[in-house]
Each structure stands twice: as structure tokens, then as C-alpha cells.
Amino acid sequence: MEPRTITLHDCQFSTYMYEEEIIARIHMLAEQLEQDYAGKNPLFLAVLNGSFMFTADLMKRINMPCEISFIRMSSYQDMQSTGNVREVLGLTENIEGRDVVVIEDIVDTGHTVNALLQQLNEKQPASIEIITLLMKPECLQHQLDVKYVAKSIPNDFVVGYGLDYNGLGRNLRDIYKIVS
Numbered sequence: 001m002e003p004r005t006i007t008l009h010d011c012q013f014s015t016y017m018y019e020e021e022i023i024a025r026i027h028m029l030a031e032q033l034e035q036d037y038a039g040k041n042p043l044f045l046a047v048l049n050g051s052f053m054f055t056a057d058l059m060k061r062i063n064m065p066c067e068i069s070f071i072r073m074s075s076y077q078d079m080q081s082t083g084n085v086r087e088v089l090g091l092t093e094n095i096e097g098r099d100v101v102v103i104e105d106i107v108d109t110g111h112t113v114n115a116l117l118q119q120l121n122e123k124q125p126a127s128i129e130i131i132t133l134l135m136k137p138e139c140l141q142h143q144l145d146v147k148y149v150a151k152s153i154p155n156d157f158v159v160g161y162g163l164d165y166n167g168l169g170r171n172l173r174d175i176y177k178i179v180s
């Protein structure tokens with residue numbers, strides 16, 4: 001297929017992963033989850049905003065009893081510390097004793113998922129696993145065991161299928177990578 005090029009703000013992006021490939025990979029992950037969580041009623045926690053499209057397509061393909069809820073990670077500069085402070089927002093469920101599956105759009109440095117896991121683990125779930133649409137293994141700065149990955153990619157900035165560039169691009173059905 002001829003690559004398509006789009007412009008968002010000041011940057012050009014070209015098609016990188018088409019919807020068909022995304023959905024095929026989601027099918028495989030859904031089957032794996034169904035096997036791994038058979039008889040368990042897992043609680044899926046989707047991290048907004050970026051995971052909304054991935055979450056919808058994944059959940060439609062999971063045929064077993066399960067629950068789904070949505071959380072956010074705040075990200076603000078703490079004057080007292082060097083890095084960003086990330087805090088879980090919107091978690092209303094009691095996750096004690098639950099089998100939790102966190103749904104992410106992309107794991108880059110792993111700072112976000114690492115902070116999320118620390119905070120969720122304090123609430124004593126029975127288990128926690130991560131499922132992510134994309135992962136950039138070259139960028140990972142934490143020892144994270146991300147069990148379910150739709151696709152590992154190089155260190156390129158990508159948009160589409162939920163992922164944005166300064167607010168634009170979340171609605172695109174394919175994933176694009178930056179060219180200039």
C-alpha cells in the first residue's frame with residue numbers, strides 16, 4: 001500500500017501501522033488474555049487518554065466475564081524533586097484481591113507505568129499485568145515486565161489510533177510515524 005503522509009501542527013507523519021495490522025495483533029492478545037484469565041473476572045484499568053481506541057477494540061474481542069474502568073495519570077513538575085510526579089486519578093474501584101490488567105497506549109521510558117504499578121500495588125491486588133499497544137524497548141529506563149505487547153517499535157515518535165501530537169491525531173485509524 002502507498003504510504004500516506006499527513007501534517008499535524010508543524011510536523012509531517014507517514015503511515016507506519018495500518019488498522020488491519022493493529023486489529024490482527026489485538027485479536028491475538030485477546031485470545032491470550034482469555035486463556036490466561038479464564039474463570040477469573042479480571043478488572044481492566046485503561047489509562048486515558050491515549051488508550052481509548054485500543055481499549056475499545058480490545059474489549060470488543062474479549063469473550064469472558066470482566067470489568068473495565070478508566071483512570072488517568074497526572075503529570076506535573078514537582079519543585080521539590082527533579083522528575084515529574086505522576087499520581088493515579090479516578091480509581092474508584094476497590095482493587096484488593098482483584099486480578100488487574102492495566103491498558104496502556106505506549107510504554108516509552110516506563111516512568112508512567114512504573115509509578116502506576118507502585119501505587120496500585122499498595123492497594124494489594126491479587127495480580128497486576130500490563131498490556132500495551134506499543135512499546136519502545138530501547139527507551140525503557142525501568143525494570144518492567146510488560147507481559148502483553150501488541151508491537152515493539154524503534155524510538156520514533158508516533159501518532160494516531162489514540163495517540164496525539166499536541167492534541168491532534170487521536171482520531172486517526174492508522175498509526176503514523178514522524179518524518180520531519
Ligand code: 5GP
Binds near residue numbers: 105106108156157159
Ligand atoms: P513513559 O512514561 O513510558 O516515558 O511515556 C508514556 C507516555 O508518553 C505515553 O502514555 C504517551 O502519552 C507518551 N508517549 C511516549 N512516546 C510517545 C509517542 O511516540 N507518541 C505519542 N503520541 N506519545 C508518546
